[in-house]
Amino acid sequence: MNVDRICVTGISAHGFHGVLDFERRDGQTFIVDVDLGVDTRAAAESDDLHQTVNYAEVAADVVSIITGEPHDLIEKVAQRIADACLAYPLVDDVIVVVHKPQAPVGVEFGDVTVRIERSR
Numbered sequence: 001m002n003v004d005r006i007c008v009t010g011i012s013a014h015g016f017h018g019v020l021d022f023e024r025r026d027g028q029t030f031i032v033d034v035d036l037g038v039d040t041r042a043a044a045e046s047d048d049l050h051q052t053v054n055y056a057e058v059a060a061d062v063v064s065i066i067t068g069e070p071h072d073l074i075e076k077v078a079q080r081i082a083d084a085c086l087a088y089p090l091v092d093d094v095i096v097v098v099h100k101p102q103a104p105v106g107v108e109f110g111d112v113t114v115r116i117e118r119s120r
Contacts, residue, residue, distance in 0.1 A: 037093035093119035
């Protein structure tokens with residue numbers, strides 16, 4: 001069982017996800033946290049970036065998904081991010097949280113999130 005985690009939190013970009021016309025037209029800020037299960041022992045021993053997951057590349061993938069093809073649901077956005085993270089061979093599992101703090105809820109609120117967990 002893997003106990004090592006690489007976490008990148010607060011990845012932020014402007015996207016056009018949502019079911020309402022103005023969400024697709026104007027967009028809004030989405031914030032994503034990724035928590036990757038990675039065995040980091042080889043990287044710790046060798047001090048070699050190639051023995052681990054480059055979190056800068058993961059963050060760039062997340063931004064690309066946020067700013068890319070629009071989806072109705074943030075559940076879909078979360079799944080696409082999870083799939084991108086699991087495409088890295090050293091990632092055993094991932095927890096993805098997609099924040100939509102400007103969601104059109106109609107009442108005062110702090111944040112809307114979808115959190116998913118996926119593994120190989």
